């Protein structure tokens with residue numbers, strides 16, 4: 001029996017994504033999938049080193065979990081996938097044959113840390129937003145609207161219309177998304193090298209799911225997806241290989257306080273929380 005933990009709304013599997021997807025996730029069972037895999041760029045996730053022998057090996061490994069995710073997705077479901085800027089062209093070409101790619105999003109951010117000085121440093125990560133059925137999918141435009149600066153701040157009137165009309169004050173975001181990265185002082189910070197911000201997942205989940213929808217994250221890390229799903233009244237399934245990150249999920253999603261005799265505590269910090277820091 002695979003190690004797993006659950007309550008009525010949320011399930012956490014501890015183990016390998018491909019094996020758990022293929023053996024434990026039924027076909028056409030999930031509404032939304034968010035995938036933030038290892039990027040093949042040499043990060044350390046516990047004792048796992050995120051570097052394959054070759055790009056071809058990384059891509060072939062990725063195609064296996066992509067196929068499993070596509071199989072698991074309901075006919076009207078949505079799939080968001082991230083990877084490095086280098087690998088994303090392979091994913092794009094592969095996925096456009098199997099799904100409809102609605103948007104090629106970039107998540108960009110600023111950084112006050114060490115930056116490249118001999119080339120243009122990488123300040124964004126790509127995300128593909130795909131659906132199975134381009135004529136029938138969830139997109140809650142009204143739930144994710146942002147301020148339209150021209151209309152809201154400059155209060156312009158559009159005189160090209162037959163009846164001059166004020167510009168809209170709100171709009172659906174375009175495909176360039178700015179959200180600060182998770183920094184040490186933020187309340188949501190966990191000890192993980194590539195934690196994604198709750199704000200990023202909030203936009204995705206609000207746009208592409210309803211209350212009670214089932215959301216799958218096969219590379220959960222700090223369980224950002226499940227934590228936001230929980231806050232927004234969705235259900236979730238998460239998979240994570242490393243025990244040290246599994247423990248974050250048990251605490252953050254299932255409110256479990258102890259794992260194999262160890263108390264599960266939030267990271268201890270000497271600083272006050274701040275909501276936004278680059």
Ligand SMILES: C[S@@+](CC[C@H](N)C(=O)[O-])C[C@H]1O[C@@H](n2cnc3c(N)ncnc32)[C@H](O)[C@@H]1O
Nearest residue numbers: 016017036045195196219220221222224240241
């Ligand atoms: C990029 S991180 C995900 C970060 C996550 N989105 C967050 O917000 O914290 C990728 C995660 O996949 C996990 N992982 C690596 N190989 C895996 C595998 N074969 N099966 C399941 N999880 C794996 C790593 O331990 C790491 O936590």
